[in-house]
Amino acid sequence: xxxxxxxxxxxxxxxxxxxxxxxxxxxxxxxxxxxxxxxxxxxxxxxxxxxxxxxxxxxxxxxxxxxxxxxxxxxxxxxxxxxxxxxxxxxxxxx
Numbered sequence: 001x002x003x004x005x006x007x008x009x010x011x012x013x014x015x016x017x018x019x020x021x022x023x024x025x026x027x028x029x030x031x032x033x034x035x036x037x038x039x040x041x042x043x044x045x046x047x048x049x050x051x052x053x054x055x056x057x058x059x060x061x062x063x064x065x066x067x068x069x070x071x072x073x074x075x076x077x078x079x080x081x082x083x084x085x086x087x088x089x090x091x092x093x094x095x
Contacts, residue, residue, distance in 0.1 A: 032056030 033042065033053050042049035055072065058065040 033044065033049060033056065037049060037052050042052060044050050044053040055069070058069055060066060060069075
């Protein structure tokens with residue numbers, strides 16, 4: 001079994017990802033922001049931008065990410081649906 005010194009001598013730097021060193025890494029926050037949102041001035045530092053950045057990081061191939069997307073849809077969509085139903089019931093005159 002080779003010792004630590006022999007492992008260090010045989011180590012190859014070819015495993016490193018092949019991105020340009022001047023560019024930030026893909027896992028850095030704010031990299032998945034849509035271009036339209038960036039033009040509007042949203043960044044991952046503001047709540048709306050952080051939400052967009054988080055949602056942009058979800059991968060539809062992963063079941064947990066799909067479940068998270070459905071929960072987010074319910075959290076943000078149900079209050080709108082309830083408000084519209086309340087508005088319709090108010091206009092129609094139902095109690």
